[in-house]
Amino acid sequence: MEYVIAIFIGLLYAAGVYLVLRRSIVKVILGILVLSNATNLIIFLAGGLKNSAAAFIPEGAQTVDPTTVSDPVPQALILTAIVISLGISAFLLALKYRYFDVTGTHDLDQLKNTDQR
Numbered sequence: 001m002e003y004v005i006a007i008f009i010g011l012l013y014a015a016g017v018y019l020v021l022r023r024s025i026v027k028v029i030l031g032i033l034v035l036s037n038a039t040n041l042i043i044f045l046a047g048g049l050k051n052s053a054a055a056f057i058p059e060g061a062q063t064v065d066p067t068t069v070s071d072p073v074p075q076a077l078i079l080t081a082i083v084i085s086l087g088i089s090a091f092l093l094a095l096k097y098r099y100f101d102v103t104g105t106h107d108l109d110q111l112k113n114t115d116q117r
Contacts, residue, residue, distance in 0.1 A: 040082065043077055
């Protein structure tokens with residue numbers, strides 16, 4: 001299963017880099033979002049995939065085998081990264097809206113033709 005997810009992560013990185021290298025500012029923003037999702041998946045994969053119980057230790061248990069519980073740290077990191085990614089995407093969309101109001105174009109190559117003064 002890890003191999004399938006690793007191939008999917010590679011495809012997401014390839015699609016994200018392809019979108020970032022495009023001329024449209026909308027495609028650049030979408031590429032950044034795809035790259036952040038691929039990074040979240042690679043952090044999740046680094047934590048290991050286990051078909052086991054949650055990371056809670058039952059009350060009264062003397063010892064718990066660490067191989068039977070999943071690691072909560074990568075999951076917490078991904079949750080934090082998702083929240084940060086949501087804030088960044090909202091900022092980028094507001095920036096794109098203002099960018100289009102000022103310049104009148106989405107194309108980054110046409111930006112040098114839109115000098116105001």
